[in-house]
Amino acid sequence: DAGVIQSPRHEVTEMGQEVTLRCKPISGHDYLFWYRQTMMRGLELLIYFNNNVPIDDSGMPEDRFSAKMPNASFSTLKIQPSEPRDSAVYFCASTPDREETQYFGPGTRLLVL
């Protein structure tokens, strides 16, 4: 299996622009998680889905952030409008069952100027 796939791997944008991050979970994994990693706050869970349905979005910072999972093999995290403080590494992870291990993708490094 190719593992969790994320794109783009790097993104540089200007403040105010819309940013869309993409994730393809491991086939057969029913749970998908979006994390943000910064030096100050470490690894934070933003939102997670089960069978394409958002279960817990309490970690989403504010209304500028939104996430969707239109089907079992694809999810997006959108930031609109982006701000410099959104600069971070965003990870997607998936797992076949909530009691099992989460497998992380390589991350998207976002820089908002």
Added chain:
Amino acid sequence: GENVEQHPSTLSVQEGDSAVIKCTYSDSASNYFPWYKQELGKGPQLIIDIRSNVGEKKDQRIAVTLNKTAKHFSLHITETQPEDSAVYFCAARGHQGGKLIFGQGTELSVKP
């Protein structure tokens, strides 16, 4: 709320020595404790995990111990090698499953 504390934040050892990283958790209902290794420019990768019905688990040079009463668990790496250098994260998951709470990370440096 749920919290996981991890110490130390940085750890430097000589090749061949042992390294120990410790974590404490706040939610007494937590029942799953994974450890992840993150190398520069990569995502966290699971290296070992333990469930609350087990006190210790070992996989070659890596071992994890769990003390449920004290609510803490530790990662032990023996005979460290330069390629063990990375950031290590502990995490805990509550009894309801799904959500992992991560520690702040430990940057391990193994000097040849």
